[in-house]
Amino acid sequence: MSSIITVSGLRKAYDTGFVALDGVDLDIAKGEIFALLGPNGAGKTTLISIICGLVRASAGEVRIDGHEINREYRAARSAIGLVPQDISLEIFATVWDTVRFSRGLFGLKPDNGFIETLLRDLTLWDKRHARILELSGGMKRRVMIAKALAHEPKLLFLDEPTAGVDVNLRRDMWVLVRSLRQRGVTIILTTHYIQEAEEMADRVGVIADGKLLLVEQTAALMHRFGKRRLRLELARPLAEIPASLSRWNLELAEDGRCLVYHFDANTTENGVQDLLRALGELGLDFTDLETGRSSLEDIFLTLVEQKA
Amino acid sequence: MNARFNPRGVWTVYRAEMARMRRTFWQSIATPVITTILYFVVFGGAVGSHMHSVQGVGYGAFIVPGLIMLTLLTQSISNASVGFYFPIFTKAIFEILSAPLSAFETVTAYVGAAATKSVLLGLIILITASFFIKLQILHPVWMVAFMLLTSITFSLFGFIIGIWARNFEQLSIIPAIIVTPLTFLGGAFYSIDMLPEPWRTLNLFNPVVYLISGFRWSFYGAADVRVMTSLACTLGFMAACLAAIWWIFRTGYRLKP
Numbered sequence: 001m002s003s004i005i006t007v008s009g010l011r012k013a014y015d016t017g018f019v020a021l022d023g024v025d026l027d028i029a030k031g032e033i034f035a036l037l038g039p040n041g042a043g044k045t046t047l048i049s050i051i052c053g054l055v056r057a058s059a060g061e062v063r064i065d066g067h068e069i070n071r072e073y074r075a076a077r078s079a080i081g082l083v084p085q086d087i088s089l090e091i092f093a094t095v096w097d098t099v100r101f102s103r104g105l106f107g108l109k110p111d112n113g114f115i116e117t118l119l120r121d122l123t124l125w126d127k128r129h130a131r132i133l134e135l136s137g138g139m140k141r142r143v144m145i146a147k148a149l150a151h152e153p154k155l156l157f158l159d160e161p162t163a164g165v166d167v168n169l170r171r172d173m174w175v176l177v178r179s180l181r182q183r184g185v186t187i188i189l190t191t192h193y194i195q196e197a198e199e200m201a202d203r204v205g206v207i208a209d210g211k212l213l214l215v216e217q218t219a220a221l222m223h224r225f226g227k228r229r230l231r232l233e234l235a236r237p238l239a240e241i242p243a244s245l246s247r248w249n250l251e252l253a254e255d256g257r258c259l260v261y262h263f264d265a266n267t268t269e270n271g272v273q274d275l276l277r278a279l280g281e282l283g284l285d286f287t288d289l290e291t292g293r294s295s296l297e298d299i300f301l302t303l304v305e306q307k308a
Numbered sequence: 309m310n311a312r313f314n315p316r317g318v319w320t321v322y323r324a325e326m327a328r329m330r331r332t333f334w335q336s337i338a339t340p341v342i343t344t345i346l347y348f349v350v351f352g353g354a355v356g357s358h359m360h361s362v363q364g365v366g367y368g369a370f371i372v373p374g375l376i377m378l379t380l381l382t383q384s385i386s387n388a389s390v391g392f393y394f395p396i397f398t399k400a401i402f403e404i405l406s407a408p409l410s411a412f413e414t415v416t417a418y419v420g421a422a423a424t425k426s427v428l429l430g431l432i433i434l435i436t437a438s439f440f441i442k443l444q445i446l447h448p449v450w451m452v453a454f455m456l457l458t459s460i461t462f463s464l465f466g467f468i469i470g471i472w473a474r475n476f477e478q479l480s481i482i483p484a485i486i487v488t489p490l491t492f493l494g495g496a497f498y499s500i501d502m503l504p505e506p507w508r509t510l511n512l513f514n515p516v517v518y519l520i521s522g523f524r525w526s527f528y529g530a531a532d533v534r535v536m537t538s539l540a541c542t543l544g545f546m547a548a549c550l551a552a553i554w555w556i557f558r559t560g561y562r563l564k565p
Contacts, residue, residue, distance in 0.1 A: 014565060052406040056564050074314065074408035082406055088399035092331060093324075104320030105407040147403070 010060035020046040022210040035197030038207035081153035106151035233288035325421030363530040374496030388422035388466030411557035422463035451526035464549035
């Protein structure tokens with residue numbers, strides 16, 4: 001599939017000397033949902049800001065749908081819709097006017113039918129005559145999305161879209177993102193809710209200290225780095241792990257009441273059967289058994305810690 | 309939108325800025341008009357009735373061009389600076405900066421709207437003045453030209469202030485401590501020939517003298533300085549503002565880090 005974003009050797013050093021991006025290369029395919037993960041100050045927002053024309057790059061090149069963002073800025077920017085992290089709206093304008101304004105900025109003819117559909121999809125139709133200052137935080141966030149979609153972009157950036165929003169809005173937003181993808185819109189999101197990336201993204205990029213640590217299919221990443229965990233609740237607490245169990249590298253938790261075993265999720269020879277047999281032979285009874293799988297969050301933390 | 313120009317984008321910003329003036333009718337239109345009427349009543353009526361004519365014109369009529377110029381200068385700066393600073397303050401400016409608008413188009417939209425508002429106010433004040441004082445306009449084309457040039461030039465200046473200001477205090481400080489005093493000293497209410505030396509000569513370094521003088525000449529044919537000097541001074545200041553704005557967009561000063 002062809003790329004809608006091509007980032008090559010992108011570097012950003014601010015006047016203070018702080019290097020926010022250090023040689024970033026990235027390709028995003030048309031129609032995919034891409035999640036950019038990273039701790040605060042990793043360079044996520046700087047990367048998005050450069051692509052959208054809000055920050056000037058120190059070096060490197062960005063192309064949107066084949067258009068270089070500085071020389072062909074009109075074509076490049078026309079393809080992009082941006083929902084920034086902060087709610088930033090003209091508070092005295094009405095919902096209807098502010099969404100029409102966004103469409104006009106991109107040189108498109110007014111299309112009341114399209115804007116009506118957009119506002120209905122975002123459950124803003126009943127609020128179309130309300131001024132922004134009269135809206136709740138969640139409603140304002142919906143208006144930000146409506147504005148970003150008003151010019152029917154091919155590419156939508158969502159910078160922390162669900163930060164501080166309620167469960168309903170977060171669920172609606174996920175539905176919206178999936179429906180946009182069905183219409184062929186490419187979506188790039190940054191999020192602190194890693195569960196969000198895990199559930200929605202086709203691919204994940206992890207960024208730290210201005211460098212892309214990896215870019216990988218979400219499923220492949222989960223598979224490659226995924227660990228499983230077996231937790232056994234013991235009938236009687238242990239003071240220490242018996243020496244005969246040392247080959248499983250167990251962890252004794254909760255004041256000796258729990259044994260935890262981490263194993264590779266990708267192998268069949270994981271040692272669980274042998275462990276259970278060995279416990280039986282030692283007469284160590286357990287009252288409960290629980291298995292779990294490491295989340296993308298665990299993987300993300302591991303990667304960032306390895307980098308540090 | 310074509311590849312070279314985004315007229316609908318410019319029109320969208322222009323119309324939104326004009327809508328802001330309608331939303332803030334009392335602040336944008338009523339307040340300056342009421343203030344100017346008070347000037348006419350106090351200076352033109354109460355004080356002016358005890359004064360001789362100035363440059364062959366009754367005092368009430370003499371101050372009309374100066375009062376219009378005072379409004380044009382202060383309102384152009386205020387409209388353009390607030391118009392551009394407010395989206396910076398609310399961070400809504402990201403929408404303008406990430407839209408397919410060139411620097412020229414952005415400036416055209418904001419400065420065009422600010423200048424339009426100022427010219428409208430100037431015309432309203434001119435019409436209001438005609439109810440109080442018998443006016444004559446000897447050179448109407450030059451009057452309109454000076455109005456437009458002054459409004460555009462000082463809207464460009466206001467646009468620069470809107471980008472430079474870090475807070476609302478800085479936004480108002482240059483109009484309050486520089487522009488308004490220069491306008492009062494620049495002959496809004498008197499001819500600079502009425503000043504004793506060395507104040508008269510010193511006042512020739514005040515650029516507003518040339519604006520008011522040229523504008524008054526378009527009304528009554530009398531001026532403190534040559535009209536071409538007034539025109540050159542206005543155009544020179546406009547060129548300086550355009551150069552500053554070109555530099556701002558080229559370097560990204562305060563807009564694009």
